Amino acid sequence: MDPRRNPSTHPQVCPALLRTISGSSSIATMKKVIQQLQLEARLHWVKVSQVATDLKQFCLQNAQHDPLLTGVSSSKNPFRPHQVCHFL
Template sequence: MSGKMCSGSTSIIQTRKLVDQLRVEANMGRLKVYCQEHRRSDPLLTGIAASSNPLKDRKTCLLL
């Protein structure tokens, strides 16, 4: 029975450490540097022109 108590207390300690780490990360101040500096060239923010999109299918489909 002491084996179950030991593994249970270990998981509680690990969970507390994880919660503490997540609290520290959640309270960190974040800067939106990337979006501000690269917003004109970021395709996720501005989109891709149809003429320069390498993934666009260039074939047309004709129905007869």
């Protein structure tokens, strides 16, 4: 076998990846893994602390529009108790 085509001799191949690949499905599996790794490589990573700060700031800026914090007027509340009809 050509050593360039043997993934076990390639220094950049992850050993855990090699264990997941077996038999005739190895090429298809490798393509899926490569596709996933390429997708993950394009992701923009942000620290959790930065995201938490941004989320807190967003919540504080929009608190006045949050019906859970400000309440809903009874005229706009679709879940208010309905009036009983007195004509019956």
